[in-house]
Amino acid sequence: MRDLDALVAIDAACFPAGIAYPREEIEFLLRNPQVMTVVAELSGIIVGFAAFQRRQPRRSHPIGRYGELVTIEVLPQFRRQSIGAELYQTLEDSLRDWGGGRMQLHVSIENRAALSFYRRLGYRVIDRAPGYYLKTIDAWQMEKDLASS
Numbered sequence: 463m464r465d466l467d468a469l470v471a472i473d474a475a476c477f478p479a480g481i482a483y484p485r486e487e488i489e490f491l492l493r494n495p496q497v498m499t500v501v502a503e504l505s506g507i508i509v510g511f512a513a514f515q516r517r518q519p520r521r522s523h524p525i526g527r528y529g530e531l532v533t534i535e536v537l538p539q540f541r542r543q544s545i546g547a548e549l550y551q552t553l554e555d556s557l558r559d560w561g562g563g564r565m566q567l568h569v570s571i572e573n574r575a576a577l578s579f580y581r582r583l584g585y586r587v588i589d590r591a592p593g594y595y596l597k598t599i600d601a602w603q604m605e606k607d608l609a610s611s
């Protein structure tokens with residue numbers, strides 16, 4: 463929670479107004495015991511963060527434990543240095559340790575950098591969600607099966 467200001471600033475630098483999280487939403491994420499958040503720190507400065515939520519369907523449900531990637535973001539001047547990949551790997555390792563079998567996420571169809579990033583990590587598109595962002599921008603729903611990687 464002591465990093466809240468830094469996370470709010472990173473989010474505002476990474477996403478346009480309207481898509482960036484309000485401060486209360488980031489605070490809510492940090493307080494949610496089902497959400498794991500990790501930060502990337504360089505020389506004492508936070509340059510990125512990522513979060514995923516543990517999802518546990520009812521016991522009778524055929525789909526087992528999985529994760530939902532909530533966000534992953536690196537300040538523009540620190541990109542393409544594998545910081546995003548390292549943040550992501552920390553979350554995936556945590557999901558595996560918890561017994562999760564797959565990770566899901568949504569990404570704007572206009573976000574080509576993130577789409578390349580996720581494909582490189584082994585994600586595939588499973589659906590298209592119309593108007594997912596601001597009721598006007600579609601998103602790809604993507605998934606990675608952890609058992610097959």
Ligand SMILES: CC(C)(COP(=O)(O)OP(=O)(O)OC[C@H]1O[C@@H](n2cnc3c(N)ncnc32)[C@H](O)[C@@H]1OP(=O)(O)O)[C@@H](O)C(=O)NCCC(=O)NCCS
Nearest residue numbers: 534535536541542543544545546547569575576578579582
């Ligand atoms: C997506 C994001 C987190 C990637 O972070 P990053 O630290 O730059 O990523 P990495 O350096 O670990 O990149 C790993 C690989 O992903 C791919 N990749 C990352 N950024 C890319 C880009 N702009 N264009 C094409 N491929 C890209 C590359 O294959 C890259 O490997 P390479 O550098 O050896 O070619 C970063 O671009 C970001 O913060 N974007 C804004 C926030 C955002 O859109 N988050 C996703 C929301 S759904």
